[in-house]
Amino acid sequence: DAGVIQSPRHEVTEMGQEVTLRCKPISGHNSLFWYRQTMMRGLELLIYFNNNVPIDDSGMPEDRFSAKMPNASFSTLKIQPSEPRDSAVYFCASSWGSGAQETQYFGPGTRLLVL
Amino acid sequence: GENVEQHPSTLSVQEGDSAVIKCTYSDSASNYFPWYKQELGKGPQLIIDIRSNVGEKKDQRIAVTLNKTAKHFSLHITETQPEDSAVYFCAAPRGTSYGKLTFGQGTILTVHP
Numbered sequence: 001d002a003g004v005i006q007s008p009r010h011e012v013t014e015m016g017q018e019v020t021l022r023c024k025p026i027s028g029h030n031s032l033f034w035y036r037q038t039m040m041r042g043l044e045l046l047i048y049f050n051n052n053v054p055i056d057d058s059g060m061p062e063d064r065f066s067a068k069m070p071n072a073s074f075s076t077l078k079i080q081p082s083e084p085r086d087s088a089v090y091f092c093a094s095s096w097g098s099g100a101q102e103t104q105y106f107g108p109g110t111r112l113l114v115l
Numbered sequence: 116g117e118n119v120e121q122h123p124s125t126l127s128v129q130e131g132d133s134a135v136i137k138c139t140y141s142d143s144a145s146n147y148f149p150w151y152k153q154e155l156g157k158g159p160q161l162i163i164d165i166r167s168n169v170g171e172k173k174d175q176r177i178a179v180t181l182n183k184t185a186k187h188f189s190l191h192i193t194e195t196q197p198e199d200s201a202v203y204f205c206a207a208p209r210g211t212s213y214g215k216l217t218f219g220q221g222t223i224l225t226v227h228p
Contacts, residue, residue, distance in 0.1 A: 004158075043159070043204065043218040056215065091158050101147040101166065101208070104216065106158030 002026070004107035006092050012113045018080040021110045024073055025094030033093040033104060034067055034077050043091075049075065082114045117142040117209040121219025129227050134195055136222045138205035139187040148188045149216070150179060151204045159204055163190070195226045 005024040013019055025032050034046040047057040049069045057067070064083070069075040079086055089109045095102040118141040128134050140148075146167035151159035165172045165179045165188065172179050178191040192199055202223050206216040 042220050045215060048215060093158075103149070103161050103164070106151075106160065108156075109158050 004092055004094055004105055006090075006107040006110050008110060009108065010111045010113075012115065013082055014115050015083055016081045017114075018078065019082045019086075019112060019114075021077040021090050021092075021112070023075045023077070023092030023107060025075070025092070026105055027073070029094035029096050029105075030072065031095045031097065031102065031104075032069060032075050033095075034075070035091040035093065035106075037089045037091060037109070038087075046077070079112075082112075084114045087112055087114050117145060117207050117217040119205060119207050119217045119219045121205050121222060123222060124220060125223045125225075127225045127227065128195055130195060130197060132195055134190075134192045134199070134224055134226075136190045136203055136205070136224070137187060138189070138207075138219050139185075140207040140217075141186065142207065142209065143183075143186065145207045145209075147208050148179070148181060149206050150190050151206065151218075153202045153204065153221075155201075162203075192224075195224075197226050197228050200224055200226045 007022045030051050032049040035043055037043045046059045047067045048055050052069045065079055067077045089111050091106050091109045093104040093106045095104045121138045149164035150162050152162045153159040163174050163177050163179050165181050170181055176193045181188040202221045204221050205219040209215040
């Protein structure tokens with residue numbers, strides 16, 4: 001069974017450009033998480049979906065960030081406009097269930113560099 | 116919210132030695148404590164977890180212990196091998212919040228052959 005799939009794996013863009021990161025969760029999972037990882041701040045939860053509905057977006061840094069989950073098998077994280085401080089590795093994770101004890105399975109990540 | 120502190124930040128051991136990583140948490144309502152291993156260029160992967168109704172759990176060379184009174188839990192790796200070299204993260208849920216985990220800062224483990 002395929003794990004969480006993320007694309008692109010690497011993205012280099014210039015400041016001010018729009019960036020779209022994509023995620024396909026594990027089939028059958030109904031919870032999806034977007035995380036950002038940096039050396040300074042570690043692993044931070046940005047937003048969490050359950051059954052395609054955003055449950056908590058309190059971790060989204062600002063209005064430049066938006067996330068959608070149009071169906072159970074696809075989610076996007078968009079940054080518009082991008083800034084150099086957005087450079088990080090972005091992970092998508094999925095799990096089955098809605099409680100805090102379900103195992104989260106992480107994708108390979110998208111390494112974003114904003115010049 | 117939950118606050119998770121992880122120590123040490125780096126750990127270097129010789130192959131065959133044991134490694135111990137410790138985490139403390141602040142929310143006494145937390146009841147699930149996973150450990151993740153992240154290899155270079157990959158996403159974190161769950162290696163073991165423990166729930167609050169047990170004090171210890173083992174899986175081959177890996178074990179986790181939990182002390183709810185002191186609010187700390189530890190990862191123990193015995194007979195370390197070079198392939199154990201990675202970054203290890205502990206995590207704790209933010210109380211009973213749905214799926215929200217707070218991660219520790221990570222420990223870079225290096226196992227020298």
